Amino acid sequence: MSHAHAHCSCEHAHCSCGHAHAHHDANTPWRSIAVGLCLLLAALVAEHFSLTLLLVVGLYLAAYLVVSHEVLEEAWHSLRHGDVFNEFVLMSLATLGALALGEWTEACAVMLLYGIGEALQDRAVTRAGNDIESLLHLVPDTAQREGADGSIATVAVADLRVGDVVRLLPGSRVPTDGILLDRAAAFNTAALTGESVPREIAADGEVLAGMLTVDAAVRVRVTRVSEESAVARIMTMVRTAQERKAPAERFITRFARVYTPIVFAAALLLVLVPVAMAVWAGDGGSSLWSVVRLWAYRALTFLVISCPCAFVLCTPLAYFRALGLASRRGVLFKGAEYLTLLHSIDSLAFDKTGTLTTGRFRVTAADAAALPWAMAVESQSQHPMAQAVVAYGRAQHVAQPTATEVREVAGHGMAAVVDGRRVKVGKQRFAAAGMDFAEDGLQHVYVSVDDAYIGRITLSDTLRPEAAAVIADARTLRLHTAVLSGDKAVVTQQVGSAVGVDAAYGALLPEDKVAYVAQMQQRGHRVAFVGDGINDTPVLATAEVGVAMGALGSEAAIETADVVIQTSDLRALPWALRLAHRTHRVVLGVIAFALIVKVAVLVLSAFGEVGMWMAVFADTGVTLTAVLMVMTLLRAPRMAR
Numbered sequence: 001m002s003h004a005h006a007h008c009s010c011e012h013a014h015c016s017c018g019h020a021h022a023h024h025d026a027n028t029p030w031r032s033i034a035v036g037l038c039l040l041l042a043a044l045v046a047e048h049f050s051l052t053l054l055l056v057v058g059l060y061l062a063a064y065l066v067v068s069h070e071v072l073e074e075a076w077h078s079l080r081h082g083d084v085f086n087e088f089v090l091m092s093l094a095t096l097g098a099l100a101l102g103e104w105t106e107a108c109a110v111m112l113l114y115g116i117g118e119a120l121q122d123r124a125v126t127r128a129g130n131d132i133e134s135l136l137h138l139v140p141d142t143a144q145r146e147g148a149d150g151s152i153a154t155v156a157v158a159d160l161r162v163g164d165v166v167r168l169l170p171g172s173r174v175p176t177d178g179i180l181l182d183r184a185a186a187f188n189t190a191a192l193t194g195e196s197v198p199r200e201i202a203a204d205g206e207v208l209a210g211m212l213t214v215d216a217a218v219r220v221r222v223t224r225v226s227e228e229s230a231v232a233r234i235m236t237m238v239r240t241a242q243e244r245k246a247p248a249e250r251f252i253t254r255f256a257r258v259y260t261p262i263v264f265a266a267a268l269l270l271v272l273v274p275v276a277m278a279v280w281a282g283d284g285g286s287s288l289w290s291v292v293r294l295w296a297y298r299a300l301t302f303l304v305i306s307c308p309c310a311f312v313l314c315t316p317l318a319y320f321r322a323l324g325l326a327s328r329r330g331v332l333f334k335g336a337e338y339l340t341l342l343h344s345i346d347s348l349a350f351d352k353t354g355t356l357t358t359g360r361f362r363v364t365a366a367d368a369a370a371l372p373w374a375m376a377v378e379s380q381s382q383h384p385m386a387q388a389v390v391a392y393g394r395a396q397h398v399a400q401p402t403a404t405e406v407r408e409v410a411g412h413g414m415a416a417v418v419d420g421r422r423v424k425v426g427k428q429r430f431a432a433a434g435m436d437f438a439e440d441g442l443q444h445v446y447v448s449v450d451d452a453y454i455g456r457i458t459l460s461d462t463l464r465p466e467a468a469a470v471i472a473d474a475r476t477l478r479l480h481t482a483v484l485s486g487d488k489a490v491v492t493q494q495v496g497s498a499v500g501v502d503a504a505y506g507a508l509l510p511e512d513k514v515a516y517v518a519q520m521q522q523r524g525h526r527v528a529f530v531g532d533g534i535n536d537t538p539v540l541a542t543a544e545v546g547v548a549m550g551a552l553g554s555e556a557a558i559e560t561a562d563v564v565i566q567t568s569d570l571r572a573l574p575w576a577l578r579l580a581h582r583t584h585r586v587v588l589g590v591i592a593f594a595l596i597v598k599v600a601v602l603v604l605s606a607f608g609e610v611g612m613w614m615a616v617f618a619d620t621g622v623t624l625t626a627v628l629m630v631m632t633l634l635r636a637p638r639m640a641r
Helices: 028-048 053-080 087-100 104-138 230-243 247-280 285-306 309-328 336-344 352-356 371-378 384-395 467-476 489-499 510-522 534-542 555-560 572-606 612-633
Strands: 142-146 152-156 165-168 178-180 185-188 199-201 218-222 331-333 347-350 357-366 403-409 413-418 421-426 443-449 452-463 480-484 503-505 527-531 545-549 563-565
Touching: 028 053, 028 104, 053 087, 053 104, 087 104, 087 285, 104 612, 247 285, 285 572, 309 331, 309 336, 309 572, 309 612, 331 336, 331 572, 336 545, 336 572, 347 352, 347 510, 352 357, 352 452, 352 480, 352 489, 352 527, 357 384, 371 384, 371 403, 371 413, 371 421, 371 443, 371 452, 384 443, 384 452, 452 489, 467 480, 467 489, 467 572, 480 489, 480 510, 489 503, 510 527, 510 534, 527 534, 534 545, 534 555, 545 555, 563 572, 572 612
Parallel strands: 347 480, 347 527, 480 503, 527 545, 545 563
Antiparallel strands: 142 152, 142 165, 165 218, 178 218, 185 199, 331 563, 357 452, 403 413, 413 421, 421 443, 443 452
């Protein structure tokens, strides 16, 4: 039978055997099971019709070896490496003991049932792994690269370089991250983010590897090589997460190391104590042999039951499946431990710009006299506010003069010469010194020409449309919420009031955000911080769980955070919280179920009320049931509308 999932309890992959199991063809265990079943039936028929003993024994041995040879090999390998207390040694000892006691049918049947259970478990584990491994198929092997002369060449995706232009036909997958050229187009992002509705991406907007063009041929300029693409980062984060155990996994591993030797010792005592009492009582001959046989059988049954496979396998399987579900939704956990930590938090703190707001500015008012001058200067800047001013002016069909001698005055604004006149665009004290304006909480760009103030342009950051619903959802989860921003206090409070958080604090430096979270922690709260900027990295590292908005966030924030929301949809945050809660409940339920059944059957077996068949159910059957519980109960929560 296949042990590709590495059953039981080792450091490497949930098993105490201490080495990686061989990966076999998926059909191999079923072939062995079918052949072993046929041989067992043949042995039963031969025994029924009283055929020669040699034939009957030969058929039983053949059936046993066919269905158990991999378990015996694993047991031998474990013993050679000094690992005595594991499932394979246990099953081999129990069934070989049954053979020695003349329980031929039971020994073969136990291994046969065990093999069926293992094969079904392998299938369930493979299904969980498919959630993650399917990411490997999101990127094509080749791409259509456009040459400088307009020619098209088919090249391997790995050969694409930054700056290359790729052509995509309708229905094609984006091979690596890039910038959309020419015009806006719709992309299906379901494979990366779980969004069912195609996303409209404007010209010069970012497209990610794995997205699917919907109804138009497009051109994309490569901005990241394939090894650094969104899909590559997802795979790296998910694989790293699989290697980082959650606290529950670490506890189960430690528990199994203590539990299994204790059960081995109990099984040995279950034989030695009754036999010693029989010898003390003066029993001998056939009477003593009957005692040995009876209690040896019970001890072997006890051993079959004892393996902690159900909770040792299913605990990591639950986290493995949860990580896969999250990655398909565009939520990347950097370790299974953060699923547990996210379940335990009671407070959520948010950055404002780029997190509760889109980080995209729009002009809400503009003095007509100031707009052309501002457009001329701001067209030379890449700042989001400058780009918003230029975009607004062009949408209003305002003629844009040409600026020369452009220079940036750090922290203040920009100065230039436009049509022979000196123009300043920026903050009030830079471009409108001496003017007196009341504080209104809005963002203004002031404009002066030859040091004479001529007007201003008002901008505002836009709230994420889902922000208020996300905060309301957090309330249903009984979480305290706060906004921590470096923006003006009045602006931060306006945003906080609009989305409904419990507290809002503005004008904070990065160290002020860290101090706030530290104070919350000192009061016994467990805090998750959600941010996207490089200035958020200190507080992301301080919080119990740091969450980065990966679609728009800085590389520093993404690297520092424990959880990355790959999509720009903030609704993924309460979704991830619910997944963490559900995973915790499923893990506890499975462990409780497995322990209750095993302890009950262990006690019954010690008193001879349970035979080896029931022992197989208590081991393989309970393990299989626990696996099915994980696969059935642990499903992705619904994304809030």
